[in-house]
Amino acid sequence: MTGSADSRADSWADDPGLAPWLGDAGPAPAPVVPLRRPTVVPADPTPPRAARPGLLRPPSRRPTAPAMVGGPPTVAPPLSVPPTSPVPSDGYLRDGxxxxxxxxxxxxxxxxxxxxxxxxxxxxxxxxxxxxxLGRIRTPLAGWHTVTVASTKGGVGKTTTSALLGLTLAEHRADRVVALDANPDAGNLADRLIGHPATASLRQLLDHDDPDLPASFTEISRFVHDAGRLQVLASDQDAAMSEAFDRDEYRRVLALLVRFFTVVVTDSGTGLVHSAMAGALETTRTLVVTGAPTIDAAGHIDRTLDSLSAHGFDELVRDAIVVLSCDRQARSVDPVALKAHFERRCRAVVAIPRDPHLAEGGRIRLDELRPATRAAARELAALVGDAFAWDFPATTGVDTPGGR
Known part of the structure; x- marks a missing residue:
């Protein structure tokens, strides 16, 4: 890690009382800087060159607006517009x-x-x-977009967040969304989304006899499961086979999925150094880091962000979304200060309130969530949708024949 990251981690990780989000941690936090809203690029920028043939790569930086040539534009005089009838003073329109x-x-x-x-x-x-x-959630997308949900700590809502995000995007978008369980420890994303054991997994997709298949959505539907409008690709439940899932296999699966799906939400494992996690991070366009408003969980978020920055993912960290699962709350943690702390490090923070339906641990259905929980899920989906406006087209060195 960098020197600044080490000093910050050593200061409160060894002594939790020094954490910036504790209620008695000193002066009030600095004012929160408004979230950066991405700028829509009028022309398609040139995508970054792949590191080597066949390598999936996300954009190395956001596209920027083209430089202004010849000074600021001149403003033409206003056009003459005929007067219109005034709106009735009572605010109601009858015939119009x-x-x-x-x-x-x-x-x-x-x-x-x-x-x-x-x-x-x-x-x-x-x-x-x-x-x-809803308009932000439905932002048109050129090509495909990958979202990785990550955490170095289990039990802080990583799989729940992946499910909520995937379900909400699929409910409100017209294109296809798939949730991929890339947890090498036999993940349970499919259990939370379809409510029964999966009959197919990504291992079966990888082991298919014909490497050119699936060539159509009908063929790939043999390997995914329906969760409403969302499609789910389950991880292998054999611990040995699941652990064998690595970086190259993740890229192979992603190359197959982006032929037919516009948005891929990946539920990753807790090991940042695992081979499959490396493949996910290298192809991620939006990073979501999950945690909870407790001392240990908040510390894990900071360490996750520090580790990613130290390994060259500074841009992912700056544009990341932190999700706090508020099913438990430490009295000593100031939620306002905690939110402000991570807003200074990342693009946005979303709090998922405690919800009895999520606490059951069974199949997640959006219509059984409390209104506040659904609103938080829509806010998260809208923040992800904001990145669609400045996304590069998906021409990143991967051969994706076939149609959608």
Whole structure:
């Protein structure tokens, strides 16, 4: 690790009382810097060259806006626009109701429906915010996008977060989303998503007789399982076979999946130095790191970020999303200070509230979650969707024949 990372880790890892998120840790945290919103690039940038033939690589940096040539643009005089009829002072439109967005929910939606569309009070601020959130989740994506959910500590919601993210993206997007269980320790992502033992796994996909298959979505559907609109590729439940899953095999699986799926959500293991984890990190475009608002779990998040930075993944760390699973809470941890601490290190922080449905440990169904939990899942999906706007096309040195 770098010197700064070592000094920070030594200061509170050896003495938890010095952690910056503890309630009595001194002065209040510095103001939180607003989250960076990615800039949409008007023209497709040139993707980075692969390190060697056949190597999947994520973009090495965000695309930037083209330099301005010839000074700032001149502004033309405004066009002459004929006057329009003013909106009635009571805020309701009768014959011209279509001029306003149509409300779909709440009292405004009921009024619009009961009046047959003659009375349109417009959408509420809350509904507009929800529409904006869904618009971010549905951001058009050129090529494919990989999301890796990681943690060096078990039991802090890594698999739950992977399931929530995959289900939410699949529910609100029109393209195909797949959740991949790449945990080399016989992961249980499929159990949480389909509710019964998987009948096929990534090992069967890798061991298929014909390396050119699957050549169609119908063929790959033999190896994945349905969880609503989400597709799931399970890990092998044989501990020896699961442990054998390595870096090259992860890349082979990913190369097959991106022929047919636009978004791949990978539930990884807890070992950052495992071979399969190396393959996942090298092809990751959005990193999600999970933890909990406790002293030990928060410390694991910091150590995970420090380790990734020390191994050359600084950009992934800066653009990472930290997810805090709040099914347990340490009284000595200040949640506001904890959130501010990780917002200074990463792009965003999302808190998943305690939910009885998630606590059961069974199959996760979005319609059985509390509203606050579903809202947190949508917020996470929207933050992932923000990265779609500045993503490179998926022409990164991998041969992906076939269609979607």
């Amino acid at each position: 109701g279509a001029a306003r967005p149509v409300p779909r929910r709440g009292p405004r939606g009921w009024l619009f429906a009961l009046s047959g569309g003659r009375l349109n009070p417009g959408t509420s601020t809350r509904e507009l915010a929800e529409q904006e959130l």
